[in-house]
Amino acid sequence: MLTVYSDSHRLQHGQSELIDGTLKPCFETPSRADMVLAAIRERELGDIIHPRRHGLDPILRVHDADYARFLETAWQRWSDMGRDYDALPKMWQVRRLREAIPDHVEGQLCYYSMDCGTPITAGTWAAATAAADTALTGADRLIGGERAAFALTRPPGHHAAFDYCGGYCFLNNAAIAAQALRDHGMRKVAVLDVDYHHGNGTQDIFYRRSDVLFLSIHGDPRTEYPFFLGFADEKGEGEGLGYNFNFPLSAGSCVSTWFVALDCALDQIARFGAEALVVSLGVDTYRGDPISRFQLDSPDFVTLGARLAGLKLPTLFCLEGGYAVGPIGTNVVNVLAGFEARG
Numbered sequence: 001m002l003t004v005y006s007d008s009h010r011l012q013h014g015q016s017e018l019i020d021g022t023l024k025p026c027f028e029t030p031s032r033a034d035m036v037l038a039a040i041r042e043r044e045l046g047d048i049i050h051p052r053r054h055g056l057d058p059i060l061r062v063h064d065a066d067y068a069r070f071l072e073t074a075w076q077r078w079s080d081m082g083r084d085y086d087a088l089p090k091m092w093q094v095r096r097l098r099e100a101i102p103d104h105v106e107g108q109l110c111y112y113s114m115d116c117g118t119p120i121t122a123g124t125w126a127a128a129t130a131a132a133d134t135a136l137t138g139a140d141r142l143i144g145g146e147r148a149a150f151a152l153t154r155p156p157g158h159h160a161a162f163d164y165c166g167g168y169c170f171l172n173n174a175a176i177a178a179q180a181l182r183d184h185g186m187r188k189v190a191v192l193d194v195d196y197h198h199g200n201g202t203q204d205i206f207y208r209r210s211d212v213l214f215l216s217i218h219g220d221p222r223t224e225y226p227f228f229l230g231f232a233d234e235k236g237e238g239e240g241l242g243y244n245f246n247f248p249l250s251a252g253s254c255v256s257t258w259f260v261a262l263d264c265a266l267d268q269i270a271r272f273g274a275e276a277l278v279v280s281l282g283v284d285t286y287r288g289d290p291i292s293r294f295q296l297d298s299p300d301f302v303t304l305g306a307r308l309a310g311l312k313l314p315t316l317f318c319l320e321g322g323y324a325v326g327p328i329g330t331n332v333v334n335v336l337a338g339f340e341a342r343g
């Protein structure tokens with residue numbers, strides 16, 4: 001399987017995140033991508049290519065232009081205040097506060113952020129746009145007739161919505177790629193999010209649409225991040241009603257329960273008649289993940305890949321989460337190898 005990779009991911013290297021009430025070193029680190037790339041090479045999965053630049057247009061097909069401009073300018077405006085450290089918000093626009101967009105960068109940081117774990121740094125915009133190009137280059141290959149491709153995307157994207165960042169995500173790589181597949185003639189595209197955390201951003205982007213089916217299997221938002229989206233009763237709105245499927249599972253759920261949910265999701269994708277599949281491939285469902293609470297073990301990721309291959313669809317994998325850095329390479333390549341082996 002072809003891998004698309006850019007070393008520009010290294011430009012996103014946050015120092016700390018506010019997690020569980022305390023400031024800790026970021027879990028979303030460059031070493032994650034290094035380990036995946038090493039495993040791709042070691043397991044001789046296939047060619048590794050650099051992304052082609054696609055510019056802003058494909059990004060603006062799913063993201064708000066003012067939000068994109070904020071991401072592009074935030075660091076310069078933040079550092080112009082004499083701040084040489086990561087930019088993190090200090091409050092949120094919660095219920096009954098004005099939904100006005102502040103002029104000042106500090107206020108905009110609060111307006112456009114979902115959490116306090118997604119630091120904007122000097123290299124964030126360059127890294128995030130390179131990740132989008134990585135996903136788009138993978139999509140280009142599917143459009144060109146390839147059966148599958150792996151976009152080694154970092155920073156991840158599935159928590160990034162139309163107009164806000166969060167969960168270590170700034171631009172929604174999988175959504176940008178799904179839209180590109182649509183724009184290049186694929187009439188129906190499915191996005192399946194197998195990350196531990198609900199893909200709130202991808203849901204947000206496609207919630208009112210029937211041409212892109214969104215499905216997510218994740219830790220129950222009653223107890224798990226992102227808490228405020230990802231419930232089973234969220235089925236889409238307007239045109240999109242019936243084209244959004246959430247499979248929340250209790251923290252600690254066993255592996256067989258997880259695979260039952262996967263089979264339900266695959267059945268819906270087949271019913272939908274998808275012409276292509278984009279997989280938001282988070283492997284923080286791994287039993288040893290430091291911030292997640294499912295039980296998949298490394299061999300289970302081979303099974304996951306094989307099940308996905310059973311759909312016999314052109315498939316683009318976009319890396320999302322996975323914070324057990326030691327095994328991340330094994331777990332990601334197990335999915336891709338399992339997919340390839342199923343043929």
Ligand SMILES: NCCCNCCCCCS
Pocket residue numbers: 019020117156159167168195197225282284291320321322
């Ligand atoms: N107690 C866990 C807090 C989680 N904080 C953000 C998680 C982002 C996951 C990205 S895949």
Ligand SMILES: [Zn+2]
Pocket residue numbers: 195196197282284321322
């Ligand atoms: Zn996650």
